[in-house]
Amino acid sequence: MVADDQHTVVVVMIPLPLQGHLNQLLHFSRLISAHNIPVHFVCTTIHCRQVKLRLQGWNPNTISTIFFHDLPIPPFACPPPNPNSTNKFPSHLQPLCEAATHLRRPVTSLLRKLSPTTRRLVVIHDSLMSSVVQDFVSLPNVESYTFHSVSAFSIALYTSEKVGEQIRKLIEPHDTKDDLSFEGCFTSDFKKFIAVQHEYAKLSSGRIYNTCRVVEQPILELLETEARSTNKLLWALGPFNPLELKSVSKALRKDGGPVERCLDWLDKQASNNVIFVSFGTTTSLSQEQIIEIATGLEKSDQKFVWVVRDADKGDVFSDDIIPVQLPEGYEERVKDQGLVVRDWAPQLDILAHPSVGGFMSHCGWNSCIESMSMGVPIAAWPMHSDQPNNAVLITKILKTGLLVKDWCKRGEVVVSAEVENAVRRLMGTNEGEEIRKSAVALGLRVRQSVLDGGVTKTEFGSFIAHITR
Structure with a gap:
């Protein structure tokens, strides 16, 4: 009893x-x-x-x-x-x-x-x-x-x-x-x-x-x-x-950390004008690939927030984390165009921000469902696990994204021109606008659900x- x-x-x-x-x-x-x-x-x-x-x-x-x-x-x-x-x-x-x-x-x-x-x-x-x-x-x-x-x-x-x-x-x-x-x-x-x-x-x-x-x-x-x-x-x-973040995010902004820094920077940008670039917590990219991404983002002339960090270790609090190296002077050179985030990034808050109009993503399911619920289209760049099939769901079936890199070419470095092209397609073409409309409509249906x-x-x-x- x-x-x-x-x-x-x-x-x-x-x-x-x-x-x-x-x-x-x-x-x-x-x-x-x-x-x-x-x-x-x-x-x-x-x-x-x-x-x-x-x-x-x-x-x-x-x-x-x-x-x-x-x-x-x-x-x-x-x-x-x-x-x-x-x-x-x-x-x-x-x-x-x-x-x-x-x-x-x-x-x-x-x-x-x-x-x-x-x-x-x-x-x-x-x-x-x-x-x-x-x-x-x-x-x-x-x-x-x-x-x-x-x-x-x-x-x-x-x-x-x-x-x-x-x-x-x-x-x-x-x-x-x-x-x-x-x-x-x-x-x-x-x-x-x-x-x-x-x-x-x-x-x-x-x-x-x-x-x-x-x-x-x-x-x-x-x-x-x-x-x-x-x-x-x-x-x-x-x-x-969560789908409603405003009141919580305002409180978190006062920490002087990545949430405040990201959101304050995004507040100064025009609506749907920024692409968020992040490949999740389990992706490690070679130095060669990092440089190609850096160059492609800069040449795209598109506003961006880029999370530059290595994959999590089993213990994320261990001290021997080696920071990812960017081209010399890069962050200073792009400071008016983009924000480089080396800490843990407030992804939900970023995706919910009105200035963000695209997401270059590895297509982990957290990132997919968060971008769908916020109505943000994806430039899909799958890395491993379920991600290649999630990319198919996003790009071919839901039509809320486009592919950066075919899975059959996974062993190749994506060169800067391909990065630049993907960003421009999603953020600055009629094709990208149609994909964005589909993503916004899906986001509305998800939030209504x-x-x-x-x-x-x-x-x-x-x-x-x-x-x-």
């Missing part, structure tokens, strides 16, 4: 400790906690600190129903990223991912402690942390749901040959057949890691996606048909990221009703 002061349902959130995964599940925690459901966010000490420090749009310290658990993992190798690797997959982060699987024992202890305090304990875990939660089956009132940190489009292609074939038929008119590939997207070691984790994911009751029906409805319908055949549920509950009566709001209500049933 559950005491009156106990909650009907408690949620435990288990992210993979990489920024793009951490960020999505912390945003999701806020949305669940808004329904007066306690959420326990479980990670390592380093990565709990990291995700809170980098959060945008809200302050986790103001939400009393989110509880952070800093759990220990064994020491792990923390090598620097290799910018000269032919495969851009961040294999330097594999030791961290392997070490994170040792959270199994402390997570099981936490579940056993929480289980008697609630009628139902709901575990939501990253698909790549499935082995960590496997012991939930030994507890009578615990159920688990697998969260996929990538697009439904990408996961369908990766996990189901049958659905993948249906998708190819669905999008054949868009001439994408040759573009849909996972070749060169992962290392063989990481493929093995994925396979092990996906095997344990079969224990869960369903899948959750940070996507929206207005973005991926046909794909979600195909996945739902497959899910029903195995008695699994499927939920599309995104976008998780989270309002009362909207498809995401309705589905979220259905999800909450299900876990509190």
